[in-house]
Amino acid sequence: MADTLKIASWNINSVRARMDIVTRFLTEEQPDILCLQETKVVDTIFPGDPFRKLGYVHQVLNGQPMHHGVAILSKLPLDEDLRHDWQDNGEARHIGVRLPNGIRLENVYIPAGGDIPDRTLNPKFGQKLDFVERMTRWSEVLAEPTVIVGDFNIAPLECDVWSHKQLLDVVSHTPIEVAALTRLQQSHDWVDLGRHFVPPPQRLYTWWSYRSKDWTANDRGRRLDHMWASPAVAKQATAHRVLEGCRSWLKPSDHIPLVTEFAF
Template sequence: MRATIATWNINSVRLRVELVAAFLEQEAPDVLCLQETKSPVDKIPAERFAELGYSHMAARGEKGYNGVAIISRIPLEPLGHEDFCGKGDARHVAARLPGGVALHNFYVPAGGDEANRDTNPKFAHKLDFVAEMADWGRGLDGPAIAVGDLNIAPLEHDVWSHRQMLKVVSHTPVEVEAFEAARAAGGWGDVTRADISPEEKLYSWWSYRAKDWALADRGRRLDHIWARGGAAAVPGSSRVLKPWRGVEKPSDHVPVIAAFELG
């Protein structure tokens, strides 16, 4: 079967429940992976999503912080989570899709403002988290898809200015090296960039701080879709849905979507 999978850092699922509902109605993905839900699992508005046909969910949550959820209109088999860095925070959840494909939803730490692991514990946490993703990826077996807000823009055209961003957290060389090591360790392919040329500027996040985000267009591609082990993405199906940044009370991220043949 063919299924579309979307990923979106929603920046509070309860605050933006109707925005999520509008997205589900308009874009109708089969599966939506949310990050930064900022909600305990029992407070996620699952009934609202079920009204729209999305009656399956696997989630982890915290009050006011982090949080990841997979909501789906096709059956899911929850697969639990990994506790990266042993902090107990809600940054990973997994489920098995029809056809046996494992789906992993990640929210990688942002890393704070200073790109120095010795003086910034948040940056150290980020680097350690991504290193553990590499170790975890080496042990994977079988087809899998990984999505989420990975908080790293690895390529030159994943940021508005490669030169000016080299010392800014999310695009520093040490982060990019760790990101690519984790991707290689798991045998992951970058689904979005397989469809959209690396020479094309492509962003999924624009800061709230900009007076006119669209005019400034100083974005970063922080949200990713990866696939491995025979999980077959449909060529040409990738989209980054920039218009969702321009809606009323938006998230600072936009949805990223791709289709897969699940077998």
């Protein structure tokens, strides 16, 4: 294995619909590993050949029809295909592997949680909180050096959204969600690589709604996508970037890719 490792993560919002921009991203960035969320395709018709042609011959998939779905595509061998049903209903929202250097890589897609931040009125919100709680129970006993990436659907810091005041009651930035994610982070002393390299209160967004005709005009972004690492692994991280330009590519996802580089 190389002395350096470059991991990318991207909620692609349908991999088949966005193969052109995924191909462009991989060609330009050349990560060793790409973790995708919201692939929206069953494993049997996942478009694996275009990735193989680009060198991503190792593919671990966890998909389902039309919704959710995660995948890890790698130039490096991958072992120990594991899946946690943190949603507790069989949805394809997690996949985990072991890299050749022994580090675990976990790819997760936390539910959005609906529109009403009340588990009584909105069961989806309760499912989201329970999902994070199950992750926390897993994280508490995690002993292996690990990198966890994905769409967490929570923007934890005040500077992770375009307006803390206006989004306090909006799902993804409510105090109860932030508290749940904080407990998850503390359960393993996870290092938030985004904010390690771009300290608050610097601007750092990964998602802009499709509802805005020009996402750059009002810049109403949120940092919903994350890369965390165990403390020992985080010490090996050398760079972290978010690629905002991808949000303006043809037929874009509403999320942008994140890239972290490590030196071992």
